[in-house]
Amino acid sequence: MYRYDDIDREFLADRSAEFRDQVNRRLAGELTEDQFKPLRLMNGLYLQLHAYMLRIAIPYGSMDSRQLRKLAWIARKYDKGYGHFTTRTNLQFHWIKLADTPDILDHLASVDMHAIQTSGNCIRNTTADPYAGATPEEVDDPRVWSEAIRQWSSLHPEFSYLPRKFKIAITAAPKDRTAARVHDIGLAIKRNRKGDLGFEVMVGGGLGATPHVGPTIREFLPAEQLLSYLEAILRVYNRLGRRDNRTKARIKILVASLGAEEFGRQVEAEWAAIGAGSDLPAGEMARIRAAFATKTFETLPERSESFEVAKSADPAFARFVRNNVKAHRAPGYAIVEISLKAIGETPGDASADQMEVIADLGERYGQDDIRVTHEQNIVLPHVKLDDLPAVHAALAKAGLATPNINLISDIIACPGLDYCALANARAIPVAQHIAERFANQDRAELIGELKIKISGCINACGHHHVGHIGILGVDKKGEEFYQLTLGGSGAEDASVGKVLGPALPANRVAEAIDAMVDVYLSQRQTGERFLDTLRRTGPAPFKEAVYADAH
Amino acid sequence: MPTLIRCENGAFAAAEDPFTRVADDQELPQGDVIISLQRFLNDGERLIGQHRAVGVVLKSSEEVAALSIDLAKVAVVALDFPAFRDGRAYTQARLLRERYGFEGEVRAVGDVLREQVGFMLRCGFDAFEPADGASCEDLAMAARRQRHVYQRAADGRRPAFAEREA
Numbered sequence: 001m002y003r004y005d006d007i008d009r010e011f012l013a014d015r016s017a018e019f020r021d022q023v024n025r026r027l028a029g030e031l032t033e034d035q036f037k038p039l040r041l042m043n044g045l046y047l048q049l050h051a052y053m054l055r056i057a058i059p060y061g062s063m064d065s066r067q068l069r070k071l072a073w074i075a076r077k078y079d080k081g082y083g084h085f086t087t088r089t090n091l092q093f094h095w096i097k098l099a100d101t102p103d104i105l106d107h108l109a110s111v112d113m114h115a116i117q118t119s120g121n122c123i124r125n126t127t128a129d130p131y132a133g134a135t136p137e138e139v140d141d142p143r144v145w146s147e148a149i150r151q152w153s154s155l156h157p158e159f160s161y162l163p164r165k166f167k168i169a170i171t172a173a174p175k176d177r178t179a180a181r182v183h184d185i186g187l188a189i190k191r192n193r194k195g196d197l198g199f200e201v202m203v204g205g206g207l208g209a210t211p212h213v214g215p216t217i218r219e220f221l222p223a224e225q226l227l228s229y230l231e232a233i234l235r236v237y238n239r240l241g242r243r244d245n246r247t248k249a250r251i252k253i254l255v256a257s258l259g260a261e262e263f264g265r266q267v268e269a270e271w272a273a274i275g276a277g278s279d280l281p282a283g284e285m286a287r288i289r290a291a292f293a294t295k296t297f298e299t300l301p302e303r304s305e306s307f308e309v310a311k312s313a314d315p316a317f318a319r320f321v322r323n324n325v326k327a328h329r330a331p332g333y334a335i336v337e338i339s340l341k342a343i344g345e346t347p348g349d350a351s352a353d354q355m356e357v358i359a360d361l362g363e364r365y366g367q368d369d370i371r372v373t374h375e376q377n378i379v380l381p382h383v384k385l386d387d388l389p390a391v392h393a394a395l396a397k398a399g400l401a402t403p404n405i406n407l408i409s410d411i412i413a414c415p416g417l418d419y420c421a422l423a424n425a426r427a428i429p430v431a432q433h434i435a436e437r438f439a440n441q442d443r444a445e446l447i448g449e450l451k452i453k454i455s456g457c458i459n460a461c462g463h464h465h466v467g468h469i470g471i472l473g474v475d476k477k478g479e480e481f482y483q484l485t486l487g488g489s490g491a492e493d494a495s496v497g498k499v500l501g502p503a504l505p506a507n508r509v510a511e512a513i514d515a516m517v518d519v520y521l522s523q524r525q526t527g528e529r530f531l532d533t534l535r536r537t538g539p540a541p542f543k544e545a546v547y548a549d550a551h
Numbered sequence: 552m553p554t555l556i557r558c559e560n561g562a563f564a565a566a567e568d569p570f571t572r573v574a575d576d577q578e579l580p581q582g583d584v585i586i587s588l589q590r591f592l593n594d595g596e597r598l599i600g601q602h603r604a605v606g607v608v609l610k611s612s613e614e615v616a617a618l619s620i621d622l623a624k625v626a627v628v629a630l631d632f633p634a635f636r637d638g639r640a641y642t643q644a645r646l647l648r649e650r651y652g653f654e655g656e657v658r659a660v661g662d663v664l665r666e667q668v669g670f671m672l673r674c675g676f677d678a679f680e681p682a683d684g685a686s687c688e689d690l691a692m693a694a695r696r697q698r699h700v701y702q703r704a705a706d707g708r709r710p711a712f713a714e715r716e717a
Contacts, residue, residue: 007699007711014697038636039666121636151701151711157673158645158704161638238642239614273650278703284712 001064001369002147003291004112011154012109015116019043020102027099042122042160044115045101049421052096055118056108060128060146060170061089061372063113065363068370070111072355078104082351085340087412087463088125088167089372090118094419116154121162123153123234127169127178130371133295134381136329137173139189140197144289145226146170148280151288152227159234163241164249166234170199171492179374179490181205181213182466184251185233190220197223203233203263204255207460211496212252217264224285228278232271236263295367295382300332304385317392319441320403325388332385336366338378338395339402339410343435346428347413348376357398365391375412377405408450408517409435412463416456416473417480423456425473425480430454430509437510438517447517450530451489466490468531469513470497482509484546486516486539489531500539501547515545556679556687557656558672558694563687566678570606570627572660585629588613591621599624608660611639615646622653630676632661641674648675648705668693675705 019039026036040046044055056071071091075083078100079093086092096104108114117124126149128142129135149168153159159166169178172189180186186202198220205214221229233251240258242248255263311318326335338358341347350358358378362370365387366380373379383391395401404410411434414420416427431454438444453467464470470485481503488497504512517530519541524533534542555568570583575590584598585606598605606627607618618625628647630640640659647653658678659671665685672694679690701711 005715007714011697011699011701011711014699018696121638154701155670155697156702157670157700158641159638160670161636161641161667235642238638243637243639280712281716283716287712287715 001062001293002059002143002288003293005291008151009109009112012112012114015043015114015155016102016105016109019105023098023102038120040101041119042117043101043105044118045096045098046119048094048419050419051094052098052101053419054093054096054101054104054115055086056091056093056113056115057118057125058089058091058113058372059150060126060132060143061130061374062128062132062143063370063372064368065359065370067111067113068355068359068362070107070113072352072359074104074107075352075355082349083355084346084415085348085350085372085376085378087374087376087414087461088118089127089130089374090125091372092415094415117160119165120160121164121166122160123149123156123162123166123168125167126150127167127180127183127374129170129172129177130373130379131177131326131335131381132172132371133292133369134328134333134335135173136327137175138329139172139191140223141289141292142170142172142189143292144285145187145189145223147288147292148227148285149230152230152280159238162234162238163243164246164251166237166251168230174492176490176492176494177373179463179466179494181492181494182207182211182463182490183214185230186214187226189223192220199223199226201229201233203267204252204260205494206250206252207463207465208250209247209458209460210252211460211465212256213494213496214252215255215260217260217267224282225276225279227280228274228276229267229271231278232267232274235270235274236266240266293368295369297330297333297382298384300330300384300386302331304332307385307388310389314389316396316401316403317389319445320392320401321388323403323407323445324401324405328382330382334383334385334388336380336383336388336391337373337405338380338400339404340377340400341404341410341435342399342402343409343439344432347411347431350378354398354400357394357400361391361394375410377410403441404444406449406451407444408438408447408452408513409444411435411452411454412467413454414456414462416454416462420456420461422459423473424458424475425456425482426506427454427456427462427471427473430471430473430482430506433506433510434513437514447521448529450517452513453488463490464488465496466494467497468529468534469516471509474503476503480506482506484509484512486542487531487534493531498539500543504546512546515548516542519545554681555658556681556685556690558677558679558690561694563691563694565687570604572608572629583626585627588617591625592617595621595624606656606658609640609643611637611643615643615651619651622647622651622655625653625655627656627658627678628653629658629660632659632663635662635664635667637662641670644671644674644676645705665689665693669696673700673704673706673708 169183202214371379417423455462485497604626608629
């Protein structure tokens with residue numbers, strides 16, 4: 001966790017006071033809804049189908065138990081006792097009253113949290129590897145750089161009215177858990193041959209109606225020059241990005257129309273003109289690094305006897321370990337993923353009680369460090385192997401031990417027509433049907449890694465373009481239909497899925513997926529994931545299986 | 552006529568506007584004028600020779616660079632916000648101040664609202680024609696909102712990292 005200082009706290013207090021004044025002016029009728037809208041959006045407050053929705057920033061998905069407990073408390077006091085974790089690693093409350101929002105923001109500020117720039121055409125919350133500081137593959141801690149970006153981008157005077165919203169991701173390991181290549185800017189931390197730290201810079205990725213995998217415009221940017229380079233990219237975009245058509249305003253359209261080479265050339269020219277004056281002094285980077293509470297790991301043996309005994313004794317625990325527990329850089333420790341995809345529940349939802357259970361476990365067993373993943377799950381990054389049986393038992397008691405990370409029922413879904421004014425179709429019930437169809441855990445494990453992502457409309461908040469199987473809700477004469485795409489990936493092997501065929505009615509989606517899974521199981525070669533088999537065979541056998549009875 | 556509010560050394564004051572904004576199809580009046588970039592590029596030299604102050608209004612789609620060689624002769628650059636959501640003028644203002652060293656007046660015109668004045672000041676604007684009837688006091692309050700800022704910009708305010716070093 002980054003520890004706030006007085007400056008960071010005063011910054012939030014000032015912002016919160018400003019919003020209280022704006023809400024009061026709105027409630028007194030001094031501001032019209034038209035005038036108020038851009039002000040509330042800059043503070044994460046949306047007007048949805050049923051009520052206001054407040055989107056709270058969880059910067060780079062990182063929080064501590066005190067903060068998660070506060071979110072649980074807010075859920076109980078001001079909402080219906082639960083919250084929804086999003087693909088931007090934020091938390092949304094869907095049943096908020098306008099008059100309560102200034103108090104909520106003050107409560108958030110009391111634990112160093114905010115809702116700044118969770119909406120609007122500005123720089124949004126940065127996505128970082130949820131295994132930061134824990135995975136053995138890591139080149140450098142991405143949270144340090146993400147926090148530098150958070151501060152630099154907060155109330156940025158030049159970049160708060162961009163052509164469109166702007167999202168940055170930082171991956172710090174060869175395995176990309178951030179979907180960096182489908183962000184407006186993706187940064188991959190690297191070392192060059194001399195051992196210097198730097199970033200590969202990818203620009204112009206994105207989903208929505210026109211998905212793009214972002215091209216690399218710089219193979220190696222010296223790390224200490226990150227902010228000046230970001231300023232150059234944002235400045236070129238702010239000047240040249242389209243403002244005449246909202247659907248063509250994202251940076252991906254500018255990069256695609258200029259070409260990556262020409263866009264890169266303009267960025268380099270702007271960067272040269274900016275010079276080093278916009279970079280953070282080395283002392284400030286060191287301060288931010290030090291403000292992350294350092295974790296001290298005990299010297300433990302590689303192997304924990306009590307852990308091994310528990311695995312042999314309890315098949316449910318063994319299954320949880322196989323799917324939800326990942327290797328840690330320190331011997332005797334592990335990374336634990338907590339699935340928010342319990343079969344039949346809403347993907348990404350957590351009740352206030354569950355948040356408190358996770359906060360308690362994080363505090364007691366996890367060095368008070370808690371992460372949110374862009375796949376809408378929670379991570380305890382530092383748990384001792386010795387403690388895993390106790391953690392698992394507590395999770396199971398709270399309905400949080402679903403052993404399905406990266407499996408077919410670990411589905412990303414947007415809120416869809418149940419909540420969102422933009423959606424054409426529901427997404428949550430489709431996710432629930434699929435999860436129920438594959439509720440057999442042996443079968444789910446046999447199928448292995450298979451990423452299903454569901455969006456209720458073309459805005460693609462559910463990332464369907466980068467699902468191994470993507471599902472897009474469409475409206476056909478007032479009825480909900482679902483278009484399947486195949487072969488997408490948001491990881492280091494990023495690609496955009498291709499439409500399989502005509503859209504299906506809701507009641508045929510789960511069986512179509514079942515049919516494709518059967519094709520995969522019959523055709524796969526050793527070690528192949530669903531995506532690998534599909535890439536080898538092409539979509540034909542899958543298409544045949546789904547549409548066979550239509551012939 | 553919209554009110555003109557100037558900010559000098561952090562103090563906001565209503566000011567008489569000596570300049571007349573002249574559209575491209577209008578005859579030029581006597582005295583100080585603000586004209587379009589196109590008119591300035593065609594006719595600017597001659598007008599400046601007439602011993603009057605000349606200002607230029609830039610559309611948000613126009614490049615500051617087009618004006619760069621003549622900037623020393625220009626008294627005012629007015630940057631237009633066709634809608635407050637169009638943020639290009641923030642970049643134009645920073646380039647004027649930081650890249651081209653422009654020391655004359657940078658004026659915000661168009662959809663200029665008090666809620667954005669803090670950002671405008673930081674980017675180098677020092678004169679405003681508020682579209683929402685905001686007073687000097689309103690602008691002064693908006694400008695004071697945040698005790699701290701996180702980034703360097705054109706206003707010379709000390710960012711948080713510099714405050715921390717002290």
